[in-house]
Structures are given as C-alpha cells and as structure tokens.
Amino acid sequence: MSSSTPELTAAVITISDSSARGEREDLGGPAVAAALEKRGFRIAAREVVPDEESAIRDALIRLCVQARFVVTTGGTGIAPRDVTPEATRDVCERLVEGVAERMRSEGAKKTKFAALSRAVCGVRGQAVILNLPGKPSGAIESLDAVIDLIPHALQLLSGDTKHG
Numbered sequence: 001m002s003s004s005t006p007e008l009t010a011a012v013i014t015i016s017d018s019s020a021r022g023e024r025e026d027l028g029g030p031a032v033a034a035a036l037e038k039r040g041f042r043i044a045a046r047e048v049v050p051d052e053e054s055a056i057r058d059a060l061i062r063l064c065v066q067a068r069f070v071v072t073t074g075g076t077g078i079a080p081r082d083v084t085p086e087a088t089r090d091v092c093e094r095l096v097e098g099v100a101e102r103m104r105s106e107g108a109k110k111t112k113f114a115a116l117s118r119a120v121c122g123v124r125g126q127a128v129i130l131n132l133p134g135k136p137s138g139a140i141e142s143l144d145a146v147i148d149l150i151p152h153a154l155q156l157l158s159g160d161t162k163h164g
Helices: 028-038 053-066 084-091 097-107 112-116 136-157
Strands: 009-015 042-049 069-073 121-124 127-132
Touching: 009 028, 009 053, 028 042, 028 069, 028 136, 042 053, 053 069, 053 084, 053 121, 053 127, 069 136, 084 121, 084 127, 097 112, 097 121, 097 127, 097 136, 127 136
Parallel strands: 009 042, 009 069, 069 127
Antiparallel strands: 121 127
C-alpha cells in the first residue's frame, strides 16, 4: 500500500441540452473547474453533454479513466430531463450516500430547495463521481461542502487504508 497522496486529477462534465446545442453559455463547468484548480486539482478534461442518459454514461465511463475525480454539474433536479443521477448510478460500482447527504444538509442552510436535489456520489474503479447542481453558485456551495473528503476517498481507493 502506498502512503503517498494520489495525484488530484479531475474532469468536469456539464449536463445541459441548451449548452450542448450552443444556445447557452456554460457557466457551471468553468466555475467548478476553477474551484477545483484552487483546491489543487489538475483539470484533465471538460465536456458538455446533453441531458441524455446514454451520453452522460458514456462521458462518465470515459472520463473515469482520465481523472480520479469526475464532477458533473446539472441535471440533478426533478424535471423530466434531469437524468444525471440515473446515469451516475448505472456506471458506479458503489454509492457513497453520505457525501450527497452532506451536500443537501449544507445546502438546506441556504435554500429550502436543496431538498429537491437528487445528486449522488459514487465510485467507479479508482475514481469518485460527484453530481453537483447546474446553477453555478449551488454547484460551488455543494462542492465546498464535501471537497475536503475527496483526497482521503481517493487515497482509500488507491489501497491506502491505514488509519493515522
């Protein structure tokens, strides 16, 4: 087992029909990428995909090979086209319910609508996948609520399970 901290690589996927069609500027993806870079993550990839389960699944699978932390923004609500949690569950080997619970708990301190989030967090191979809201401020607040957990999670996934 390695006691070194794994390289902090991240990929950001914006899930938005209108941004994928070029009709609306992607604000969430760049905001999340900038926040991750400030926390020491190297951004390995950024993509925009439509609200289609197959497109989301394909991007998640592909990017889990390129980055240890794959973050989505968008598609986590209850609208009919919000299918990011379903696609994420499909590709994850295990869910990490406590991370999503923490995001909703912290979010509820600012807005009652945090309870409508269906965001999930899970593991695929040695990568952590995290769903964030599409609104840039909500995405950053949700990320801030859990980002300190991610390096340790990646360490555990690397096989470093020693407790200090």
